[in-house]
Amino acid sequence: MADTVLAAPLDERESAHAKTSSSRWKDFKDDWWKHLLLGIISFFLFFPFLVTLSISFKDLSQFATQPFWPTLPLTWSNYDEAGRIVIPFILNSIVICGITCLGVVLIGALTAWVFANYDFPGREILYYLILALLMIPSILTLIPTFVVVSRLHLLDTRWALILPWIAGGQVFAIFILRTFFAALPKDLFEAARLDGAGELAIFARIGLPLSKSILGVVAIFNILGTWNDFLWPLVTLTSKDIFPLVLGLYRFQDQYYSVWGPLMAGYVIGTIPLVILFMFTSKLFVQGLAAGGIKL
Amino acid sequence: MEARKHRFHASIAGSSLIEDTSVSTSVVTSPATPLSYKKHKHSLWQRIVRARYYYMLLLPCFILLAIFCYYPAILALWGSIFTLDYGRSGEYVGLQNFRELFNDPIFIKSVKNVVALTVFGTITAVTVPIFVAEWIFRLKSDRAQYIYRILMVWPAIVPGLVTLLLWQFIYDPYYGLLNAILKWVGLNEWSTKAWLADPDLALYALMGTAFPFVGGIGVLIYLAGLQSIPVDIYDAAKLDGASGFRQFLTIDLPLIKGQIRLNLVLSIIAGLQALTGPLVLTGGGPVNATMVPGLYMYQQAFTYGRLGYASAIGVVVFIAVLALTILNMTLFKDD
Numbered sequence: 236m237a238d239t240v241l242a243a244p245l246d247e248r249e250s251a252h253a254k255t256s257s258s259r260w261k262d263f264k265d266d267w268w269k270h271l272l273l274g275i276i277s278f279f280l281f282f283p284f285l286v287t288l289s290i291s292f293k294d295l296s297q298f299a300t301q302p303f304w305p306t307l308p309l310t311w312s313n314y315d316e317a318g319r320i321v322i323p324f325i326l327n328s329i330v331i332c333g334i335t336c337l338g339v340v341l342i343g344a345l346t347a348w349v350f351a352n353y354d355f356p357g358r359e360i361l362y363y364l365i366l367a368l369l370m371i372p373s374i375l376t377l378i379p380t381f382v383v384v385s386r387l388h389l390l391d392t393r394w395a396l397i398l399p400w401i402a403g404g405q406v407f408a409i410f411i412l413r414t415f416f417a418a419l420p421k422d423l424f425e426a427a428r429l430d431g432a433g434e435l436a437i438f439a440r441i442g443l444p445l446s447k448s449i450l451g452v453v454a455i456f457n458i459l460g461t462w463n464d465f466l467w468p469l470v471t472l473t474s475k476d477i478f479p480l481v482l483g484l485y486r487f488q489d490q491y492y493s494v495w496g497p498l499m500a501g502y503v504i505g506t507i508p509l510v511i512l513f514m515f516t517s518k519l520f521v522q523g524l525a526a527g528g529i530k531l
Numbered sequence: 532m533e534a535r536k537h538r539f540h541a542s543i544a545g546s547s548l549i550e551d552t553s554v555s556t557s558v559v560t561s562p563a564t565p566l567s568y569k570k571h572k573h574s575l576w577q578r579i580v581r582a583r584y585y586y587m588l589l590l591p592c593f594i595l596l597a598i599f600c601y602y603p604a605i606l607a608l609w610g611s612i613f614t615l616d617y618g619r620s621g622e623y624v625g626l627q628n629f630r631e632l633f634n635d636p637i638f639i640k641s642v643k644n645v646v647a648l649t650v651f652g653t654i655t656a657v658t659v660p661i662f663v664a665e666w667i668f669r670l671k672s673d674r675a676q677y678i679y680r681i682l683m684v685w686p687a688i689v690p691g692l693v694t695l696l697l698w699q700f701i702y703d704p705y706y707g708l709l710n711a712i713l714k715w716v717g718l719n720e721w722s723t724k725a726w727l728a729d730p731d732l733a734l735y736a737l738m739g740t741a742f743p744f745v746g747g748i749g750v751l752i753y754l755a756g757l758q759s760i761p762v763d764i765y766d767a768a769k770l771d772g773a774s775g776f777r778q779f780l781t782i783d784l785p786l787i788k789g790q791i792r793l794n795l796v797l798s799i800i801a802g803l804q805a806l807t808g809p810l811v812l813t814g815g816g817p818v819n820a821t822m823v824p825g826l827y828m829y830q831q832a833f834t835y836g837r838l839g840y841a842s843a844i845g846v847v848v849f850i851a852v853l854a855l856t857i858l859n860m861t862l863f864k865d866d
Binding site: 276277281284287343346353356361365376379380381383387403405435484513 | 699
């Protein structure tokens with residue numbers, strides 16, 4: 236009972252019956268001003284991108300005569316040109332962010348598991364030490380981390396991105412996962428121990444599968460964070476073949492500024508991967524935030 | 532007193548490593564729970580050695596953290612008191628970097644800029660999403676709610692850089708969207724402005740890149756908060772005759788204080804460190820009109836090689852962020 240009360244949108248009980256088309260229309264009439272306002276905001280949210288889309292199909296002459304409204308015929312060659320440059324960047328991003336995500340989830344889960352299930356001297360101290368890292372703004376550590384990476388001779392390699400990202404990403408993961416793991420029923424683990432399972436086996440065979448949904452949320456947050464990170468790759472990478480997508484787009488823009496067609500095509504291509512990811516994981520994403528409400 | 536006696540007994544008995552016997556021999560007399568009883572029984576060192584398996588499992592995490600998080604943080608604080616010019620070995624200069632910093636006109640200007648940007652950004656990032664979340668929340672149709680919720684997340688999906696680059700195009704003086712719209716509307720005098728290159732306009736142009744100020748996460752957080760308000764409160768309010776707007780003021784706002792605070796803190800932290808916006812759009816110019824401490828630090832380190840000075844900038848921003856965060860958390864205490 237409590238669940239339905241909390242999770243329901245307002246007025247759900249009034250419309251608990253199946254929606255007929257007339258009741259839908261009534262809903263719309265009552266809410267028309269909200270739809271108007273929300274519609275306007277959505278328009279402004281999407282308008283720049285729609286213009287980008289339309290320009291991406293123009294060649295220079297089409298742009299000269301009609302810069303913004305869509306023109307036919309669609310110049311697909313822009314996408315050819317842009318794609319040749321941008322798609323390798325996308326592949327780089329997939330590899331780098333994928334490895335990072337895997338690292339964060341595995342190491343973060345293991346660490347959170349240990350914190351959640353076992354007691355040992357200094358447990359809370361170590362935990363708060365980790366949490367304290369959340370307080371450090373990235374601006375402070377930008378340059379020193381660069382120095383560290385440079386001294387490790389990792390500059391201009393994928394590892395310059397992956398290792399610091401795993402290090403930083405696991406803090407958040409541990410924060411979220413520890414609470415979740417601590418709430419798992421311990422009897423399952425006891426039973427497994429009696430059957431002779433080692434601790435790591437319990438973690439891998441019982442704990443992880445039980446936590447698939449929250450691990451998914453952690454993974455998505457991590458992918459979003461690392462995919463869009465622009466500054467760190469900018470600072471540490473110089474060879475174009477390892478550029479992740481966002482850095483690649485920046486360089487691409489340098490090269491192609493005022494060649495509007497391919498430029499816009501590049502931006503469109505650059506947005507597609509995350510849109511696809513989002514389409515497949517939207518439920519997880521939206522509900523992961525809604526679960527219990529995140530607040531300070 | 533009791534505890535110490537037990538510890539003495541246990542170590543003499545030599546059976547301290549076997550948990551069963553230690554619990555069974557002393558559970559009658561010890562008032563503590565078994566867990567804390569163990570603490571009295573074994574020395575700290577013994578407990579650490581026994582837990583070594585767990586420490587080992589924690590190693591991957593802490594090794595990474597040590598190398599890439601803790602050490603750089605310490606290095607930042609440490610480096611700020613040296614003149615670490617790239618190539619030269621550092622000389623200890625104490626607080627001279629900071630003294631130079633506070634007399635540096637560019638730095639002072641950058642602080643003014645970042646404060647303006649952060650204030651504006653925080654106000655819009657905290658307030659506008661509340662209204663949007665409210666409107667979505669009070670829609671009668673579930674389907675409409677779902678659709679708008681997905682739509683509002685859009686800004687979070689597009690890479691931030693792409694958004695910035697789009698704004699670069701929008702602000703372009705000759706081909707840009709903004710000037711084209713202005714010309715179309717008839718404001719010809721405004722339609723030739725170089726928004727990002729004009730010292731008077733550049734900062735405001737930067738502020739405008741957040742338009743329409745619905746950063747994806749903010750709306751979702753508020754929405755989650757609103758949805759966790761028990762419906763009974765609304766029923767009671769309706770019975771008392773409270774209108775929608777009254778409900779908003781007296782019920783919704785107080786009950787999402789936690790979310791408001793979260794947004795506030797996150798916005799301030801992000802705003803003070805802002806770096807990519809000015810970096811990509813204006814390079815800090817023109818004439819430092821859009822310089823911010825983050826960008827200044829970046830330039831000092833990577834263009835001029837003054838690592839010590841740059842670290843000092845980082846430290847100052849860090850202290851400011853920390854102070855404001857603590858201030859926020861104490862001022863707006865949860866009741």
